[in-house]
Amino acid sequence: MNIKNEFENEKSNYETYKAKGISLDISRGKPNKSQIDYIASVFKAAENKNDFYVKRIGIDKSDAGNYGLPNGISELRNLFSDILDVPVNNIIIGGNSSLSLMYDLIVINLLFGNPQSRRPWKDEVKIKFLCPCPGYDRHFAMIKNFGFEMIPVPMTPNGPDMDIIEKLVSEDDSIRGIWCVPIYSNPEGYVYSYETVMRLAKMTCSAPDFRIFWDNAYFAHHLDPNRINTIPDILKLCADHGNEDRVYEFASTSKISFPGAGIAVIASSKKNIAQIQDQFKYKTIGNDKMNMWRHSLVFKTKADVYAHMAKLSEFNRPKFKATNDILESELKDYGRYVHFTHPEGGYFLSFNTMKGCAKRTYALCKAAGLIITTVGDTYPNSFDPDDSNIRIAPTYAEMDDLVQAMHLFACCVKLAILEKLNL
Amino acid sequence: MNIKNEFENEKSNYETYKAKGISLDISRGKPNKSQIDYIASVFKAAENKNDFYVKRIGIDKSDAGNYGLPNGISELRNLFSDILDVPVNNIIIGGNSSLSLMYDLIVINLLFGNPQSRRPWKDEVKIKFLCPCPGYDRHFAMIKNFGFEMIPVPMTPNGPDMDIIEKLVSEDDSIRGIWCVPIYSNPEGYVYSYETVMRLAKMTCSAPDFRIFWDNAYFAHHLDPNRINTIPDILKLCADHGNEDRVYEFASTSKISFPGAGIAVIASSKKNIAQIQDQFKYKTIGNDKMNMWRHSLVFKTKADVYAHMAKLSEFNRPKFKATNDILESELKDYGRYVHFTHPEGGYFLSFNTMKGCAKRTYALCKAAGLIITTVGDTYPNSFDPDDSNIRIAPTYAEMDDLVQAMHLFACCVKLAILEKLNL
Numbered sequence: 001m002n003i004k005n006e007f008e009n010e011k012s013n014y015e016t017y018k019a020k021g022i023s024l025d026i027s028r029g030k031p032n033k034s035q036i037d038y039i040a041s042v043f044k045a046a047e048n049k050n051d052f053y054v055k056r057i058g059i060d061k062s063d064a065g066n067y068g069l070p071n072g073i074s075e076l077r078n079l080f081s082d083i084l085d086v087p088v089n090n091i092i093i094g095g096n097s098s099l100s101l102m103y104d105l106i107v108i109n110l111l112f113g114n115p116q117s118r119r120p121w122k123d124e125v126k127i128k129f130l131c132p133c134p135g136y137d138r139h140f141a142m143i144k145n146f147g148f149e150m151i152p153v154p155m156t157p158n159g160p161d162m163d164i165i166e167k168l169v170s171e172d173d174s175i176r177g178i179w180c181v182p183i184y185s186n187p188e189g190y191v192y193s194y195e196t197v198m199r200l201a202k203m204t205c206s207a208p209d210f211r212i213f214w215d216n217a218y219f220a221h222h223l224d225p226n227r228i229n230t231i232p233d234i235l236k237l238c239a240d241h242g243n244e245d246r247v248y249e250f251a252s253t254s255k256i257s258f259p260g261a262g263i264a265v266i267a268s269s270k271k272n273i274a275q276i277q278d279q280f281k282y283k284t285i286g287n288d289k290m291n292m293w294r295h296s297l298v299f300k301t302k303a304d305v306y307a308h309m310a311k312l313s314e315f316n317r318p319k320f321k322a323t324n325d326i327l328e329s330e331l332k333d334y335g336r337y338v339h340f341t342h343p344e345g346g347y348f349l350s351f352n353t354m355k356g357c358a359k360r361t362y363a364l365c366k367a368a369g370l371i372i373t374t375v376g377d378t379y380p381n382s383f384d385p386d387d388s389n390i391r392i393a394p395t396y397a398e399m400d401d402l403v404q405a406m407h408l409f410a411c412c413v414k415l416a417i418l419e420k421l422n423l
Numbered sequence: 424m425n426i427k428n429e430f431e432n433e434k435s436n437y438e439t440y441k442a443k444g445i446s447l448d449i450s451r452g453k454p455n456k457s458q459i460d461y462i463a464s465v466f467k468a469a470e471n472k473n474d475f476y477v478k479r480i481g482i483d484k485s486d487a488g489n490y491g492l493p494n495g496i497s498e499l500r501n502l503f504s505d506i507l508d509v510p511v512n513n514i515i516i517g518g519n520s521s522l523s524l525m526y527d528l529i530v531i532n533l534l535f536g537n538p539q540s541r542r543p544w545k546d547e548v549k550i551k552f553l554c555p556c557p558g559y560d561r562h563f564a565m566i567k568n569f570g571f572e573m574i575p576v577p578m579t580p581n582g583p584d585m586d587i588i589e590k591l592v593s594e595d596d597s598i599r600g601i602w603c604v605p606i607y608s609n610p611e612g613y614v615y616s617y618e619t620v621m622r623l624a625k626m627t628c629s630a631p632d633f634r635i636f637w638d639n640a641y642f643a644h645h646l647d648p649n650r651i652n653t654i655p656d657i658l659k660l661c662a663d664h665g666n667e668d669r670v671y672e673f674a675s676t677s678k679i680s681f682p683g684a685g686i687a688v689i690a691s692s693k694k695n696i697a698q699i700q701d702q703f704k705y706k707t708i709g710n711d712k713m714n715m716w717r718h719s720l721v722f723k724t725k726a727d728v729y730a731h732m733a734k735l736s737e738f739n740r741p742k743f744k745a746t747n748d749i750l751e752s753e754l755k756d757y758g759r760y761v762h763f764t765h766p767e768g769g770y771f772l773s774f775n776t777m778k779g780c781a782k783r784t785y786a787l788c789k790a791a792g793l794i795i796t797t798v799g800d801t802y803p804n805s806f807d808p809d810d811s812n813i814r815i816a817p818t819y820a821e822m823d824d825l826v827q828a829m830h831l832f833a834c835c836v837k838l839a840i841l842e843k844l845n846l
Contacts, residue, residue, distance in 0.1 A: 028490065030489055030490050031489065033486060033489075036479075036486060036488040036489055037477075039488070040476040040477065040479070040488055041476065043476060044475075044476040044477075047470075052467075053463040053464065053466060053467040054460075054463065054467075056459075056463070063456060063459060064684070065459040065462070065463055065681045065682070065683075065684060066453055066454065066456070066459055066681070066682050066683065067451065067453050067682045067683045068683070095518050095519065095711070096518065096707075096710065096711040097706075097707040097708065097709075097710075099706065099707050099708065100706050100707045103705060103706040103707075107530050107534070110534065111530070111533065111534075111545070111569070122534070122545055138705070138708075141705055142705045142706075145702070145705045146534070258488045258489070258713055259488070259489050259490045259708075260488075260489065260490045260491070260708060260709045260710075260711065260712055260713075261487070261488060261711045261712060261713035261714065279568070282526060282561070282564055282565045282568045283520075283522065283523050283526040283565075284519075284520040284522050284523045284526075285520065285522065285561075285682075285683060286520075286683045287519065287520075287683075288518070288519040288683065288684045288711065288714065289683055289684060290681055290683075290684035290714075291684065291711065291713075291714065
């Protein structure tokens with residue numbers, strides 16, 4: 001292509017977009033209003049059908065509207081036992097946020113350590129965490145706040161680079177944990193392979209109290225309900241290799257029922273769960289059982305959850321397809337400069353532009369009224385050494401807006417590259 | 424009275440109770456099922472009337488069913504601003520548990536300190552807390568878990584003994600906090616006087632980062648709706664005396680709406696709230712806005728809350744009266760040995776038996792099938808030096824059961840005293 005012509009061309013396109021006075025935000029992984037409306041209708045129907053407010057007593061014989069059951073109602077513990085393939089006694093139903101559970105678990109490790117700790121993490125000279133990246137900005141921000149050192153580990157389509165991880169954890173006993181989003185990773189949408197999960201489960205860690213923070217956020221969030229990716233059961237694999245306390249597994253219904261008003265879950269080994277229960281008893285009399293009860297009326301079985309998620313995929317599938325199609329077509333001549341992922345589930349895709357062009361792309365988008373995820377935030381300390389990665393969240397916008405946003409985004413990507421090539 | 428005769432008499436009564444095979448629990452401050460049923464009917468009506476699941480957008484223009492608003496919805500922030508007489512920006516709506524907020528605040532102080540701290544509390548040689556007692560067992564258990572030293576301070580009908588408190592906090596800079604339940608204290612049901620609150624607000628503390636944990640759990644929980652106790656606004660009094668960051672105030676709807684499924688609130692100074700917001704942003708994307716929205720439909724104004732609480736007082740008033748009447752009549756000859764409180768609100772009353780008799784009373788109750796709050800738990804480290812205090816929670820039992828329980832309890836009190844006198 002003729003760079004000079006192409007540059008003038010895209011510059012003119014960009015000015016046209018800018019003149020339109022666009023105001024769009026594709027920065028966060030939020031479901032669209034139509035999806036929330038649908039979920040609301042499902043919950044409303046279930047409440048009415050089951051006389052929710054009157055019949056509040058389930059298999060625990062405990063009133064959902066009164067104190068009790070610090071581990072949550074058995075209906076939901078059984079459900080997640082089935083979904084995660086973990087014994088019911090190894091499951092605690094939490095509040096509305098799995099992120100809070102992760103924060104709580106780090107606090108417990110800081111103040112008390114875990115069953116394998118020589119001392120509380122707060123009393124260690126240094127705590128380091130492995131951070132496969134690009135990754136989830138909130139994971140990184142949380143541990144930065146606690147002063148942990150973050151070690152970036154490159155992601156591959158099969159999960160984080162296990163050669164690097166095995167070497168690091170075997171050599172450095174200040175490495176105490178790793179963040180993992182094993183299925184439809186944030187932001188690439190990659191799915192960990194069996195080999196990756198197996199190697200995480202059996203690797204030799206120098207720190208006896210090393211923990212995998214297994215954020216199984218998208219276990220049922222497939223775009224094509226007929227092509228379902230699954231991940232191996234890491235808790236079982238760890239136990240098989242004598243590392244049964246290695247994993248804290250987190251899940252939630254945040255993108256199954258209501259974002260911010262769903263149900264969070266933690267699953268772990270018997271010993272870890274006992275320690276967590278022993279701490280949580282000081283923290284709360286129990287989590288919101290009315291909301292658990294409500295969820296148990298909608299989701300009685302694992303099959304109910306997957307049928308519901310097949311329905312929800314209809315909201316997001318067209319948006320991922322439109323995003324992909326626009327990027328493919330708009331950037332067909334830029335294949336040597338850009339690369340983006342084609343997730344089969346989750347809420348994000350990952351876009352890598354030419355090195356040194358991501359921040360400029362962000363600025364161009366912003367100046368034209370389009371907010372994308374802050375560039376850099378997908379890396380520890382908000383620093384992408386290549387200034388290349390951009391997270392795209394196609395789900396929240398209305399389709400017309402998304403189409404407009406992706407055309408504008410592609411234009412900004414091209415313009416930033418052409419500016420650089422033009423130098 | 425003839426102790427020998429009375430002893431034989433009560434022993435015979437006790438055996439009669441024991442033969443009945445009673446199984447009752449008056450240990451915890453839980454509302455009765457009829458009250459939860461009533462509350463459920465109120466919530467159901469409000470959901471239906473307001474088309475709850477369809478209309479989810481309020482004055483913030485934010486969908487309650489999607490992520491957003493980390494401080495909570497403005498409807499509830501405004502409501503608690505009005506109830507607690509605190510500017511709306513100084514209020515955060517939390518999750519379902521004020522106890523969790525207290526735990527979170529202690530964690531923040533441990534890991535980071537507060538704006539006046541020289542260093543995080545974890546790095547201090549010793550952290551001491553003042554514990555007015557008898558007091559709330561969960562307050563004491565929480566800080567015992569964190570390794571704090573607890574200093575018991577005697578309660579009076581006007582609140583904790585301020586002479587002792589002023590002396591201690593002025594002399595010992597390792598004292599970093601105090602637990603207060605200022606209205607209808609747990610377990611006595613005492614109400615702090617204006618003088619007590621004023622002295623707490625203006626006292627000179629040796630530790631610059633001293634904090635009052637103001638657990639305003641029963642602000643609207645009056646037994647007689649026509650005789651409403653109120654407490655002075657401690658946040659304002661502190662600010663008036665140059666100690667504006669001294670207080671964390673907590674409240675909840677746990678015994679207004681659903682215990683364990685209500686809404687918790689924290690109110691504090693501008694500086695404290697800014698620090699709390701800065702931490703909470705790492706912990707969660709937001710608390711459950713659907714539940715906030717639901718509550719905002721039921722409780723639109725402060726007057727709504729008080730009208731609702733006047734209605735709820737009908738459930739508990741007869742139970743407190745029955746408890747009082749039975750104890751008065753059964754123990755009329757034991758006035759020199761026992762003392763109990765006559766609360767005008769809250770969920771408990773406090774019973775002091777003859778020194779050295781509380782544990783025996785508990786054991787006698789238990790052997791006859793009646794569970795009362797574990798004796799000692801109303802004191803730090805579960806140690807009541809007088810072995811005298813017993814907390815009674817009359818609300819949860821059905822009236823017939825409560826009457827039976829209180830007769831049995833009185834019998835056990837007498838028997839334990841007579842055993843001792845008989846020695």
